[in-house]
Amino acid sequence: MSEAVMTSAWQPRSAWAGIARNGRHGRLQGEAGIRLSLRDEIGLATIIVADDQETKLRQILAEQLDWLLPSAGRTSIEGEKGLVWSAPGQWLAVAEFRRDLAALAETLRGVAAVTDQSDGRALVRVSGRQARAMLAKGVAVDLHPRAFRAGQAAITNIAHINAQIWQRDEAPIYDIAVARSFAGSFWSWLTHAAAEFGYEVERAPVH
Template sequence: MSDGIETTWRPRSAWAGIASIVRHGRPGSEPGLTLTLREEFGLATLIAAKGRTDALRQVLEDLYGWSLPDFGAASLTDEQGLVWSGPDQWLALFGTRRAMAGLAQAVRGLAAVTDQSDARAIIRVSGRDARAFLAKGLAIDLHPRAFQPGQVAVTSLAHMGAQLWQRDATPTYDLAVARSSAGSVWSWLSHAADEFG
């Protein structure tokens, strides 16, 4: 901290004290589902200033090689990129918080930037049963004809606000929820996963 002020506060994962790393469900067989806690990522909300979307698009392309995704889409390379969140709004994802440094300055006057790294909890859901598992609690159709890699939904999971994007055809999904609901989300996820192993 600045000015010589010391503190006992330390950053902690959104999943700390909530999620336990164990195997659930069917014993003795390959798991149909894997839940991976996402930590140490950088995450920011970008909201384009009125009439500045084209200029924002150019800066993000020049700086990161990113393109602004259209309605309901994500533009990701590995652990970085943009996820549509609403009209002229996106989540900017970075593999680390350090990689996010300089974003606000780079888009100054083009977009409002709010660091969401500590405000969201993200979990990766993958495996052959991922689609059936998520369908138990999501209010959207996850059939491959309706929802494919690169698509995004702002929806609810078991009546809790959530944002979901499909990463690949395995299928693998990333699920983002408010940090304040991480405990309730984990409770639902761990119980809903029992049948899949």
């Protein structure tokens, strides 16, 4: 008698599944002014420091992970890995792949609470020569270079949706994370705002 092969009906599903379509959209003439990169593979985790443990947290992050603890409204990201300030005593850990954060909770045991957010949030990278102009239509913070530059972060509203935004470089390139349950509403606003500039949608490769 052969044994039945058991397979799970639960399969990983992108936060953007059924919402975003790869390719060129909006205005089709000329170069696209916006590029939207869907970051399904990225690792995200919240870090909430325990009472009176911030000095210890800073030490562990520096010695074991080579990470700096960013101050309010700042990031400390090198390449695709690092931290984004979220609130007093709270940060968002970011890594290129989810597996890169697998040991974080154990590393910070007794010093900070770590909660995986990789499946709880939807993240999109916004770039292109019209990125700032497009986001200014709905982002509730001033994105002018005098007010918001590379290495800065904010918790804000975008078209009445709670979001976390950080600027990666002076190009500018932005990463934006929203709750997974709001991915559809956020995408609707984002693509509507980007349409006049022409936009390209791509998915970062999953490894």
